[in-house]
Amino acid sequence: MNKGVLFVLSGPSGVGKGTVKAKLFEEFEKCLVFSVSATTRKPREGEVDGREYFFIDRDSFERKIREDAFLEHAEFAGNLYGTPREAVNAQLLAGRDVLLEIEVQGALQVMQSMPDCVSLFILPPSFEVLEQRLRGRGTESDEVIERRLEQARRELPMADRYMYQLVNDTISGTYEKLREIYLKHSKVVHQVYGI
Ligand code: 5GP
Numbered sequence: 001m002n003k004g005v006l007f008v009l010s011g012p013s014g015v016g017k018g019t020v021k022a023k024l025f026e027e028f029e030k031c032l033v034f035s036v037s038a039t040t041r042k043p044r045e046g047e048v049d050g051r052e053y054f055f056i057d058r059d060s061f062e063r064k065i066r067e068d069a070f071l072e073h074a075e076f077a078g079n080l081y082g083t084p085r086e087a088v089n090a091q092l093l094a095g096r097d098v099l100l101e102i103e104v105q106g107a108l109q110v111m112q113s114m115p116d117c118v119s120l121f122i123l124p125p126s127f128e129v130l131e132q133r134l135r136g137r138g139t140e141s142d143e144v145i146e147r148r149l150e151q152a153r154r155e156l157p158m159a160d161r162y163m164y165q166l167v168n169d170t171i172s173g174t175y176e177k178l179r180e181i182y183l184k185h186s187k188v189v190h191q192v193y194g195i
Contacts, residue, residue, distance in 0.1 A: 004093075014133040015043070019171055031189050036054060097189070127156075
């Protein structure tokens with residue numbers, strides 16, 4: 001049995017990462033798993049503890065940092081986010097690919113500590129398009145949107161540190177590229193799906 005491969009996906013909020021990622025999980029559900037992160041952010045409406053995130057308080061998060069329980073962790077827009085190390089390793093050893101959807105500082109830590117990972121950055125066609133999409137989503141207050149745009153300004157120049165850069169012009173086009181990259185690097189998908 002081959003080991004799974006670790007995929008790291010980043011891109012600014014509102015760029016469409018969530019949509020293409022969901023399609024990939026749907027198509028390859030037998031061999032690709034999502035790593036559920038821990039965060040100190042409050043759940044949004046509809047989010048379920050243990051599904052989108054493990055929602056924990058700052059004290060618990062800091063204790064986990066001290067216990068070295070995170071593969072990476074970072075602060076983003078005032079909240080802490082971290083990837084549980086054991087869960088990821090267990091999945092990879094069991095022959096499942098793991099996809100992390102994380103922000104740039106965390107992704108750079110993973111590229112250092114797990115140099116075999118495959119890293120992808122999704123870019124918006126332009127900053128204006130990103131702003132429109134973020135405002136149109138209607139899930140966040142103006143203040144939160146401003147913070148996320150500010151964050152995007154800092155993150156976009158980091159795209160070239162990733163192995164792949166995908167410009168999200170259309171969801172279907174971006175998905176095709178993401179799928180192709182997944183099929184190219186996964187060592188288990190061909191066995192599992194016979195493709
Ligand atoms: P949101 O609050 O919108 O769910 O996520 C905010 C940002 O945190 C997104 O860029 C998301 O990819 C990132 N993120 C989610 N989980 C993690 C994690 O475990 N580690 C890091 N470094 N970033 C994360």
